[in-house]
Every structure is written in structure tokens, then in C-alpha cells.
Amino acid sequence: MNLSQKSAKKSSADLDVAGIKKDFPILATKMNGKPLVYLDSAATSQKPIQVISAITKYYREYNANIHRGVYKISEMATEAYTDSKRKLANFIGANSIEEIVYVRNTTEAINLVALSWGDANVQKGDHILISEMEHHSNIVPWQILAKKKGAVLDYIKLDKDKAGLSEKSIAEQLEKRPAIVAITHVSNVLGSINDVKDLTKKAKKVGALVLVDGAQSAPHMPVNVKDIGCDFFALSGHKMLAPTGIGALYGKKDVLNSMPPLFGGGDMIKSVEFYSYTPNDLPWKFEAGTSNIEGGIGLGAAIDYLNSVGMSKIREHEKRLTLYGLEKLSKIKNVELFGYQKKGIEKRGGVISFSIKGIHPHDVAAVFDSYGIAIRAGHHCAMPLVKGIFKEGALSRISFYLYNEEKDVDAAVEAIYAVKKIFKVR
Numbered sequence: 001m002n003l004s005q006k007s008a009k010k011s012s013a014d015l016d017v018a019g020i021k022k023d024f025p026i027l028a029t030k031m032n033g034k035p036l037v038y039l040d041s042a043a044t045s046q047k048p049i050q051v052i053s054a055i056t057k058y059y060r061e062y063n064a065n066i067h068r069g070v071y072k073i074s075e076m077a078t079e080a081y082t083d084s085k086r087k088l089a090n091f092i093g094a095n096s097i098e099e100i101v102y103v104r105n106t107t108e109a110i111n112l113v114a115l116s117w118g119d120a121n122v123q124k125g126d127h128i129l130i131s132e133m134e135h136h137s138n139i140v141p142w143q144i145l146a147k148k149k150g151a152v153l154d155y156i157k158l159d160k161d162k163a164g165l166s167e168k169s170i171a172e173q174l175e176k177r178p179a180i181v182a183i184t185h186v187s188n189v190l191g192s193i194n195d196v197k198d199l200t201k202k203a204k205k206v207g208a209l210v211l212v213d214g215a216q217s218a219p220h221m222p223v224n225v226k227d228i229g230c231d232f233f234a235l236s237g238h239k240m241l242a243p244t245g246i247g248a249l250y251g252k253k254d255v256l257n258s259m260p261p262l263f264g265g266g267d268m269i270k271s272v273e274f275y276s277y278t279p280n281d282l283p284w285k286f287e288a289g290t291s292n293i294e295g296g297i298g299l300g301a302a303i304d305y306l307n308s309v310g311m312s313k314i315r316e317h318e319k320r321l322t323l324y325g326l327e328k329l330s331k332i333k334n335v336e337l338f339g340y341q342k343k344g345i346e347k348r349g350g351v352i353s354f355s356i357k358g359i360h361p362h363d364v365a366a367v368f369d370s371y372g373i374a375i376r377a378g379h380h381c382a383m384p385l386v387k388g389i390f391k392e393g394a395l396s397r398i399s400f401y402l403y404n405e406e407k408d409v410d411a412a413v414e415a416i417y418a419v420k421k422i423f424k425v426r
């Protein structure tokens with residue numbers, strides 16, 4: 001099936017959201033008898049028919065294991081899987097597929113770095129620097145590593161507005177000359193976009209390696225790992241139109257080459273003797289066992305789709321929606337918003353966390369659900385951050401993607417008024 005040419009060809013900066021929506025079968029369904037309004041793309045994105053079809057085509061027409069068969073359909077599967085790595089390398093500006101390791105998700109990518117690079121390089125007393133804005137997946141692997149090695153885990157503090165990172169804190173922490181700085185590109189709670197290029201430059205001056213958690217950036221804005229200058233970049237396919245179970249770790253070739261393999265088994269070796277083995281070349285050295293072939297193929301189709309729409313256009317579209325959302329929600333009494341507000345929109349992605357005074361976010365989300373609106377509620381897998389910005393430690397969150405439009409925000413606003421009415425909040 002062809003991509004939504006209409007959306008790709010539109011000359012204005014606006015996306016053809018109506019055309020895009022037609023590509024997402026789930027968006028034509030109902031939830032609780034109401035047309036589904038999906039406002040939880042920061043958790044996972046919906047999938048276009050082009051991705052679903054690419055996976056179905058693989059199973060129907062050329063299902064075979066990769067790197068093994070000397071027959072046609074195995075070669076086809078190997079080529080499709082490898083081609084998706086080429087697409088991802090181009091998508092994020094990597095030099096070649098040698099720098100693209102497929103994993104299950106962002107969490108696994110970060111753990112791979114902590115367990116392989118961290119185990120080989122971090123010594124007792126070394127500093128590991130993260131921030132107060134991190135998802136659990138960029139906290140816990142470093143806690144485990146620090147404990148194992150006797151290293152020290154440090155945090156860059158939030159700034160006084162509790163929106164971005166404190167420059168003062170960055171400077172203070174870098175004085176400790178950390179071995180690695182691991183930082184989120186875009187916060188899944190605040191939507192804040194961190195200046196990871198600047199931070200990388202500063203971290204490099206003190207000799208640190210830099211890992212960027214790109215789970216919330218790669219799906220939503222143009223990303224170039226070479227421009228950022230980071231050593232590692234982690235992403236999840238399921239947040240960028242691809243299926244679950246496929247994600248990637250970008251690593252600079254020389255850094256990946258220096259790291260020991262994490263898992264042993266088939267595909268990650270060149271040869272095996274009874275008491276030794278020779279590891280495979282990059283990136284296969286880090287991909288032991290049969291790969292998630294359908295996931296790789298699905299991710300390739302997802303990247304084609306995103307490219308056909310244009311990442312800059314997606315970013316602009318989400319920026320407009322976020323501005324619109326901030327404008328509308330800021331006018332509702334007893335609704336508190338977090339992170340950068342309208343003036344800081346250039347530093348904010350398509351995520352709006354909010355709280356309605358005195359009402360638990362789970363109650364908020366349940367009312368939204370009855371309206372057919374899917375939103376997130378709770379600690380958003382960022383407990384330290386959420387507790388730090390809001391004492392109850394739980395928030396409601398709406399988040400946008402290329403298939404959302406202003407009327408989805410209007411539906412959310414209507415649902416907020418309904419929540420307030422039900423719970424008698426003025």
C-alpha cells in the first residue's frame with residue numbers, strides 16, 4: 001500500500017491530519033461507545049496500515065530466519081532486516097549500520113550500555129551523572145551499576161522553575177569529572193527538551209562519555225546523533241509507529257568496538273571453539289540469538305512513513321497542538337500545569353502533564369476513558385521527578401503525535417470540565 005501521499009505532498013507547514021488518520025485503523029474505532037481519542041502517544045504510538053502490512057507481508061511471503069539460509073526467502077528476510085538498519089542509521093544521522101544495535105526498547109539499550117560498557121570501564125569511586133528528570137529506565141540501570149562497582153550516582157538538579165535542568169548544577173556536577181553522563185533528550189513528564197548538544201560538549205571537556213535517552217525525541221523531531229556528538233543514543237520503535245519489542249542502541253563505532261558483548265550465543269560470533277570464541281563484527285556482536293525480524297521490518301516501514309510526512313513538520317505540528325493545549329488548559333480554574341509554558345514552547349515537546357485540584361489522576365483518567373479519551377495517569381515511570389514537582393506524586397498526562405488535532409484537545413478540555421463537575425471542584 002502507498003504511503004499517504006497527500007500528507008507528504010502538502011506544501012503548507014500543516015499536516016494533512018485527516019489523511020494521516022485514515023492510515024491508522026484504530027483511530028476509526030470506538031472506546032466505550034465513543035470515537036477513540038488517543039492522547040497517550042508518549043506511552044506508545046498507534047500503528048499505520050503501512051507498518052501492519054509490512055509485517056503481514058513478511059509472514060505471508062518471506063518468513064525465514066536471517067543470516068543463515070542460503071535460500072531466497074531467507075535472503076529476502078536478511079535484506080529487509082538489514083535495510084531497516086540502514087533506514088534507521090540515516091534517520092538519526094549515524095555513519096553506518098555498524099553503529100545500530102537492535103534491542104527490545106530504550107530500557108534494554110540503556111541496560112546494555114550499563115552492563116557492557118559500565119562493567120568494563122566504571123571503577124570504584126567513579127561518578128555517574130544523570131538528572132532529576134529521568135525515566136526509571138535511565139535511573140535504575142545506573143543504580144545497579146553504581147552499587148556493583150562502588151561508584152557514585154549524581155543528579156543534575158531541575159532549575160528553579162522545575163522545567164529544565166539547572167545550568168549551575170550541570171557545572172557543579174561536571175567538576176566531579178563523571179565517567180558517563182546519561183540524560184534524557186525530552187522528558188516524558190514535563191515535555192522539556194534538553195540541550196543535549198551543549199551538555200555533550202561540556203561533558204566531553206571533562207572526558208565523560210554521553211548517553212542520550214531518545215525515547216521521546218526520535219519519534220517527534222529531527223535527530224542527528226553526530227550533530228549532538230553523543231556516544232550512545234537509545235530509542236524505542238513502539239513510540240515511533242513501529243511494533244513493540246524493537247528498539248535501538250546507537251553507539252559510536254570505536255566505543256561499541258571497545259565494549260565486550262553482553263549476551264553470548266548464535267549470530268554474535270564469527271567462530272566458536274570448545275573453550276573460546278571470536279566475536280562477530282558490529283553490530284551483530286551485540287545481537288545474540290534469532291533477532292526480532294518482524295520488529296526490524298516494521299521499524300523500517302515506520303521510518304519510511306515518518307520520512308514521507310517529514311520530521312520537521314511533525315515537530316511543528318506538535319508544537320502548535322501543545323501551544324493550543326497550554327492556552328486552553330491554562331484558562332481552567334484549579335488546573336495546574338507543569339514544565340515550560342507558552343513562552344518556552346521551543347523547549348517543549350508534545351506532552352502536557354496536569355493536575356486537577358483535589359482529584360486523583362486515576363479518577364481523572366477514568367472519566368476521560370468514559371468519554372473515549374485515552375490518557376496516562378500516575379507516576380509516569382519517573383517517580384523521583386513527579387514527586388519533586390508535585391507532592392502527591394501522581395499526574396495526568398496528555399501527549400500528542402502526528403495524528404492528533406485541535407479537536408482532540410477540545411475533547412480533553414470538555415472531559416476536564418466533566419471531571420470537575422462530577423467531583424464538585426469549582
Ligand code: PMP
Nearest residue numbers: 105106107135137188215216236
Ligand atoms: N525514557 C523515556 C523518556 C521514556 O518516556 C520511556 C517510555 N515511557 C522510556 C525511556 C522507556 O521506554 P521503553 O519502555 O520503550 O523501554
